[in-house]
Amino acid sequence: MKPAPFEYHAPNTIEEVLDLKYQHGDEAKFLAGGQSLVPAMNFRIVQPSVLIDLNRVDELSFIKEEKNVIRVGSMARERHLEFNDSIKKHTPLLHEAVPFIAHPQIRNRGTIGGSIVNADPAAELPVLMLALSARLKAKNKSGERWLDAKDFFAGMFTTALTPDEVLVEIELPFAEKNTGWSFMEVAPRSGDYAMMGVATLVTLDNNKKCKQVKLVYLNAGDGPVEAIEAEKLLEGNIVNDELINSAASHASEKEITPFGNIHASVDFQRHLANSLTKQTLKQALQRAEETLV
Amino acid sequence: MTQKISVTLTVNGTEYKKEVESRMLLSDFLRHELGLTGTHVGCEHGVCGACTILFDGESARSCLTFAVQADGHEITTVEGLAKNKDNLHPLQQSFWEAHGLQCGYCTPGILMSMIPFLKQNPNPTEDEIRHALSGNLCRCTGYQHIVDAVKLASEKMKVSK
Ligand SMILES: Cc1cc2nc3c(=O)[nH]c(=O)nc-3n(C[C@H](O)[C@H](O)[C@H](O)COP(=O)(O)OP(=O)(O)OC[C@H]3O[C@@H](n4cnc5c(N)ncnc54)[C@H](O)[C@@H]3O)c2cc1C
Ligand code: FES
Ligand code: FES
Numbered sequence: 001m002k003p004a005p006f007e008y009h010a011p012n013t014i015e016e017v018l019d020l021k022y023q024h025g026d027e028a029k030f031l032a033g034g035q036s037l038v039p040a041m042n043f044r045i046v047q048p049s050v051l052i053d054l055n056r057v058d059e060l061s062f063i064k065e066e067k068n069v070i071r072v073g074s075m076a077r078e079r080h081l082e083f084n085d086s087i088k089k090h091t092p093l094l095h096e097a098v099p100f101i102a103h104p105q106i107r108n109r110g111t112i113g114g115s116i117v118n119a120d121p122a123a124e125l126p127v128l129m130l131a132l133s134a135r136l137k138a139k140n141k142s143g144e145r146w147l148d149a150k151d152f153f154a155g156m157f158t159t160a161l162t163p164d165e166v167l168v169e170i171e172l173p174f175a176e177k178n179t180g181w182s183f184m185e186v187a188p189r190s191g192d193y194a195m196m197g198v199a200t201l202v203t204l205d206n207n208k209k210c211k212q213v214k215l216v217y218l219n220a221g222d223g224p225v226e227a228i229e230a231e232k233l234l235e236g237n238i239v240n241d242e243l244i245n246s247a248a249s250h251a252s253e254k255e256i257t258p259f260g261n262i263h264a265s266v267d268f269q270r271h272l273a274n275s276l277t278k279q280t281l282k283q284a285l286q287r288a289e290e291t292l293v
Numbered sequence: 294m295t296q297k298i299s300v301t302l303t304v305n306g307t308e309y310k311k312e313v314e315s316r317m318l319l320s321d322f323l324r325h326e327l328g329l330t331g332t333h334v335g336c337e338h339g340v341c342g343a344c345t346i347l348f349d350g351e352s353a354r355s356c357l358t359f360a361v362q363a364d365g366h367e368i369t370t371v372e373g374l375a376k377n378k379d380n381l382h383p384l385q386q387s388f389w390e391a392h393g394l395q396c397g398y399c400t401p402g403i404l405m406s407m408i409p410f411l412k413q414n415p416n417p418t419e420d421e422i423r424h425a426l427s428g429n430l431c432r433c434t435g436y437q438h439i440v441d442a443v444k445l446a447s448e449k450m451k452v453s454k
Contacts, residue, residue, distance in 0.1 A: 001337065007296055008315035008361055038357040039338035042318075051315070055362060079351070103428030105406060106339060108351040109358070190427040 003041035010053040014060065014139065017052055017166055022141045024050045026163055031055070032075060032114030035106050060113075060168060063087070072170040074113025078125075079104065081112060090174040091132055093181035093199060097124050100183070103191040113167045116152075119159050119223060122193040124185075126153055127224040129170070131199040131216040137169040144168070153223040176212070179203040180288030182280035185218065186272050188263050194219060195264035196272035200280035202239075204288045210234050215247070215281075217273060220256035227251035230277070239285055248277035300364040304329065305373030313360045320344045322360035323370055331371040331401045335430070342429030345402035346370050352406050371401035374408075383449040384408065384442075393442030395433035403429045407443055417447055 011017050021028055029048035031037060032055075040046045054060060060075035065086035072081070081087055081098050088095040101107055101115070101124050115125040116136065129136070129149040136147045138161055147160055154160050161167065175181065185197025201214040213231040216224050230251035234243055251273060258269035297312045304327060311326055318337070323329045323346070335341035337356045344356040347369035355368075374382040381389065384404055394400045403426065410425045411417070417425070422443045423436075431439060 002318070002321075003316045005295055005314070005316050008298060008359070010361070010364075034357050034359075034362075035339060035354075038318075038359075042337045042356070053362060103342075104410070104425070105342065105345055105352040105354055105428050108348070108353050190424055 001043055003038070004044055004047040006048055007050045008053065009050065010056050012056050012058070014057060014166070014168060017054065017057060018139060018141045020050075020052050021164055021166065024052075028052050030117075030166060032117075033077065033110035034114075035102070035110040036114065036118045036120070054113075054166075065090070068174050070172045070174070072112055072172065074116075074167045074169060075111050076113075078102075078107035078110045078112065078115070082107065087172075091172050092175065093131060093183055093201060094128050094172070096181065097128055097183035097199060100124055100185055100187075100194070100197070106191075112170060116170070117159055117161065117167050119153055119155075119157050120193075121156060121221060121223050122219040124183075124194075124197065124199075124218060127197070127199050127216045127218045128183075130224045130226055131201055131214045132172055134173075135171040136167060137171070138165040139168050140164040140166070146171075150226075156222040158223075175201070176203050178205070178211075178288055178291045180284035180286065180291070182283035182287070184276050184280050184283075186276070195261075196220065196258070196269050196276060198273065198276045198280050200277070200284045202234075202281065202284040202288045204285075204292060206292070208238055208289065208292065210237055210239050213281075215251055215277060217251070217256050219261075219269065220258050220273060222257075225256050227255040227277075229255060234281075239281070244278055244281050247281065248274045251277050298361050298364075300361055302363045302365065303367045305369055311360075315359060315361050317360045318356055319346070319358040319360045319363055319368070320355035322363075323355060323368070326360075329370050329372050333398055333401055335398070340430070341399070342402040342406060343399055345405045345429065347405055347408065350409065352409050369405070369408075371404055374404065383453055384411070384446040387446035387449055388439075388442045391442035391445050392438045393434070394439075399429055399431040399433075403431070403439060407446070411443070411447055411450060415447060415451060417443070419444065 028050035031051045031053045060073040062073040134149045180202045182200045185194035187194040197218040199216045203212040205211045213234045215227040230247040233247045252270045260266040301310045323332045333343040335343040339354045346355045
């Protein structure tokens with residue numbers, strides 16, 4: 001099918017973007033990479049009467065390293081995250097996970113901001129934002145505000161942004177000292193949305209005790225799901241296989257709430273979560289230990 | 294409400310200026326406005342890969358881009374690969390020699406995905422080739438001969454350098 005007619009605007013500055021949004025209100029939608037919005041328009045699932053194309057707003061497509069954080073403009077392409085040296089060095093979890101998003105042809109256009117605002121529970125980037133404790137900057141005509149990733153995702157395809165706000169920037173803190181990482185997922189075919197996936201971080205203290213753990217799951221509820229209780233089971237302890245097994249059981253049985261789909265039943269999703277939790281914890285732990293010597 | 298917008302873009306090295314409706318997909322623009330029907334359309338939601346083109350040198354789905362967004366940009370389609378039918382691009386020649394196609398519906402999209410892939414990975418392993426092909430669906434070949442063709446192309450392109 002073909003999209004319904006719409007009025008098209010291609011502003012060059014954030015200022016113009018906000019003016020246009022103010023002027024057109026709820027009628028207007030932002031167009032980022034178009035890799036989720038355009039399929040939905042082609043099928044007339046959505047029919048915005050105005051599109052504000054963000055692709056010519058150069059000031060939104062940066063990736064820059066500062067003292068303790070990496071700043072990423074919302075229009076940075078997924079493909080650019082994949083090959084960025086600062087991201088590889090300081091947020092290796094993100095570097096490891098981005099190639100799992102769709103195919104290169106999609107990542108060449110798809111943006112970090114588009115994926116985050118789309119808030120698909122099966123998407124990788126929302127999960128990564130939560131795991132990495134990212135902060136997100138939103139702007140509207142009257143000002144700007146910062147939101148923590150944990151307050152940003154508000155349910156299935158829903159965020160805390162108000163309709164007049166545009167996401168402009170993502171702040172990624174550097175990985176803490178002695179942190180190991182691991183991202184794994186299982187998809188029917190490489191590039192497909194995964195049936196289950198988990199982003200895992202383990203930070204050790206000098207005595208090999210677990211200082212902090214992050215376990216965040218995709219396709220495990222109505223947004224990215226953090227297994228906070230399972231994390232607590234590990235924190236403060238020297239982690240062994242027994243603890244890993246109980247954290248994996250707790251997370252996969254008690255904390256995630258997958259819905260099942262045509263590719264995987266709920267039971268199978270829980271089974272995958274259990275197995276992926278163990279595997280990622282072991283890999284993250286090993287990587288953290290390597291930083292201690 | 295049919296707003297017409299003027300676009301100027303370069304396709305296969307030739308500059309075109311046209312007035313288009315904002316909702317016209319780049320895939321339809323290439324096929325219907327420019328008559329470049331080598332770019333195929335299958336699913337129109339980004340999954341099949343038949344419509345893959347190069348947007349400023351990078352592979353992209355032309356069904357997920359509006360023609361107006363290509364204003365000022367450079368597009369390459371499958372028609373841009375060979376000078377004429379006696380001088381095929383080594384990638385095309387390899388598909389011919391290794392039987393990398395049957396009906397040919399998927400072929401233009403596969404070629405336009407493999408051009409940047411081979412540029413970035415001049416010595417791909419079979420695994421890497423299969424992974425790179427995962428964004429393009431073929432309903433005929435069973436993929437084996439496509440994999441062979443890409444492998445052959447990587448060898449030919451090394452020699453021709
Ligand atoms: C075949 C295929 C496979 C895919 N597989 C995966 C996958 O495995 N994993 C995955 O995570 N994704 C996948 N995707 C989706 C892809 O990653 C998208 O690029 C991404 O979800 C949306 O990003 P976009 O830049 O294309 O946003 P768009 O589609 O342009 O926009 C998405 C939504 O966000 C809004 N929006 C965009 N930017 C902003 C902003 N700065 N401020 C406010 N609102 C904004 C838009 O109005 C729209 O509602 C796939 C897509 C396709 C076509
Ligand atoms: S027609 Fe564009 S991907 Fe199928
Ligand atoms: S050759 Fe027929 S679809 Fe690939």
